[in-house]
Amino acid sequence: MSELLPPIEQMLVESGGKLRAAIETIDVNAQGICFVVDPSTRALVGVLTDGDVRRALLKGATLESPLVDVMKRKFTSLPADTPTEEIQRRLTPKLHYIPLVDGQNRPVDYACAHRFRRIQVAQPLLTGNELAYVTDCIQTNWISSAGKYVQRFEQMFQEYCGVPHALAVANGTVALHLALDALGIKAGDEVIVPDFTFAASINSVLYTGATPVLVDVLPGNWTMDPEAVKKAITPRTKAIMPVHLYGYPCHMDELRALADRHGLFLVEDCAEALGSRYKDRPVGSFGEANTFSFYGNKTITTGEGGMITFTDAKAYERAAILRDHGMSKQRRYWHDHVGYNYRLTNLQAAVGVAQMERIDFLVAAKRRLGEIYTRELSELKGLVPPPRSPDVVNSYWLFTMLATDECGVARDDLIAKLLLNGIETRPVFFPLHQMPPYQKYAPKGGCPVTDRVSSQGLSLPSAVSLTDAEIESVCSSLKSILGRRNLFS
Numbered sequence: 001m002s003e004l005l006p007p008i009e010q011m012l013v014e015s016g017g018k019l020r021a022a023i024e025t026i027d028v029n030a031q032g033i034c035f036v037v038d039p040s041t042r043a044l045v046g047v048l049t050d051g052d053v054r055r056a057l058l059k060g061a062t063l064e065s066p067l068v069d070v071m072k073r074k075f076t077s078l079p080a081d082t083p084t085e086e087i088q089r090r091l092t093p094k095l096h097y098i099p100l101v102d103g104q105n106r107p108v109d110y111a112c113a114h115r116f117r118r119i120q121v122a123q124p125l126l127t128g129n130e131l132a133y134v135t136d137c138i139q140t141n142w143i144s145s146a147g148k149y150v151q152r153f154e155q156m157f158q159e160y161c162g163v164p165h166a167l168a169v170a171n172g173t174v175a176l177h178l179a180l181d182a183l184g185i186k187a188g189d190e191v192i193v194p195d196f197t198f199a200a201s202i203n204s205v206l207y208t209g210a211t212p213v214l215v216d217v218l219p220g221n222w223t224m225d226p227e228a229v230k231k232a233i234t235p236r237t238k239a240i241m242p243v244h245l246y247g248y249p250c251h252m253d254e255l256r257a258l259a260d261r262h263g264l265f266l267v268e269d270c271a272e273a274l275g276s277r278y279k280d281r282p283v284g285s286f287g288e289a290n291t292f293s294f295y296g297n298k299t300i301t302t303g304e305g306g307m308i309t310f311t312d313a314k315a316y317e318r319a320a321i322l323r324d325h326g327m328s329k330q331r332r333y334w335h336d337h338v339g340y341n342y343r344l345t346n347l348q349a350a351v352g353v354a355q356m357e358r359i360d361f362l363v364a365a366k367r368r369l370g371e372i373y374t375r376e377l378s379e380l381k382g383l384v385p386p387p388r389s390p391d392v393v394n395s396y397w398l399f400t401m402l403a404t405d406e407c408g409v410a411r412d413d414l415i416a417k418l419l420l421n422g423i424e425t426r427p428v429f430f431p432l433h434q435m436p437p438y439q440k441y442a443p444k445g446g447c448p449v450t451d452r453v454s455s456q457g458l459s460l461p462s463a464v465s466l467t468d469a470e471i472e473s474v475c476s477s478l479k480s481i482l483g484r485r486n487l488f489s
């Protein structure tokens with residue numbers, strides 16, 4: 001993913017011209033192909049490759065021959081919003097270039113086999129010891145959940161978070177469920193959850209039989225509003241679940257103080273925030289049990305995977321048993337509890353260990369990306385990046401910002417236009433209380449901040465493998481779209 005391909009403009013030639021113009025275009029773009037467009041509508045009408053030119057000259061064409069007599073009229077093109085996987089599937093050894101067109105059949109981008117130009121939102125970086133460690137598992141036959149990498153992964157994680165215990169599990173969702181279960185959360189209890197989060201946060205509460213109590217987020221950093229939490233506490237409240245959304249740490253001083261004052265557990269959902277810090281303490285070290293996700297798009301990945309960090313030793317011991325079918329640690333096949341199989345495999349942990357070896361590099365790369373985006377985009381009217389505060393280190397899992405009304409371009413239009421410029425983005429989560437399974441938990445008065453942020457937020461490409469040129473391309477596309485200088489707007 002190093003150099004960028006020539007922009008689409010350098011690939012285009014008008015159909016009214018001569019063969020000479022097409023050869024000149026191919027000479028400049030150095031791609032061996034050009035796309036022929038109608039001069040008035042800019043619609044794609046043909047393609048011409050080096051090979052087509054050679055064959056035409058051999059058949060007697062000259063540099064002055066009309067281009068329309070030589071170009072190929074039968075060719076493959078795809079809509080610019082075709083899913084990445086589909087475009088990749090269509091690129092074959094015989095079909096190296098595919099023009100990507102907008103709704104009016106105008107070429108706005110192109111894909112090619114040796115360099116796919118779409119800049120993705122997230123991508124794992126598996127270039128350390130991942131392959132060597134996985135190979136070790138396979139060569140030694142330790143592919144299931146027994147084996148040295150699971151414990152090593154837990155050890156590295158617990159040291160990184162500065163906590164006494166860590167437990168590796170199958171994914172971030174079961175991590176939340178197991179954390180709540182190990183703390184004894186059950187039917188009849190209430191757990192306070194932000195309205196603005198991924199569904200796994202609330203689902204895990206529902207798995208325990210407890211009732212989720214939704215609260216709104218703060219307008220500045222979109223994390224759980226401590227004042228709203230305070231008002232939501234009832235005699236049935238057992239836990240508060242702060243979610244460090246998109247990497248931004250919640251107001252942990254206030255939330256910890258509330259939990260302590262009311263005798264509640266704190267369960268941090270750190271799925272999106274590995275590497276983030278609040279007042280110089282890592283997230284995942286404030287609550288009794290805290291969870292992480294290692295899905296493929298996360299800051300470190302094991303494919304699927306999760307971790308629970310504990311400051312409460314009893315909860316850790318209980319969770320370790322529940323993770324393994326509730327089986328007694330002393331007596332094999334003796335079950336004191338109804339447990340689960342929530343184990344992580346040694347193969348996955350092997351990837352996790354290799355990822356943790358590079359955690360400082362990965363977090364630094366995310367931080368750098370966040371700094372560049374913040375610097376470059378802050379000047380754009382109506383775009384609101386996450387705030388910066390001396391109290392927090394944001395690990396920018398996904399660099400997420402608001403496209404407010406002042407932008408003059410609605411969030412979804414901005415997403416569509418960026419895609420036409422070869423840039424993938426993601427809209428943020430929907431408010432939980434608006435979706436069918438959770439409507440019954442909508443708080444009185446709703447969650448107006450979540451409603452607004454949810455309709456305006458989008459995440460930019462945030463993979464650690466992004467090159468400077470790619471980050472620059474995202475920023476300049478945004479600048480030109482919002483400056484209305486974009487060719488395709």
Ligand SMILES: Cc1ncc(COP(=O)(O)O)c(C=O)c1O
Nearest residue numbers: 171172173198200271293294295
């Ligand atoms: C905030 C939050 N919590 C929990 C999860 C669940 O993690 P997993 O996908 O590993 O089950 C995610 C996953 O994306 C998440 O974003």
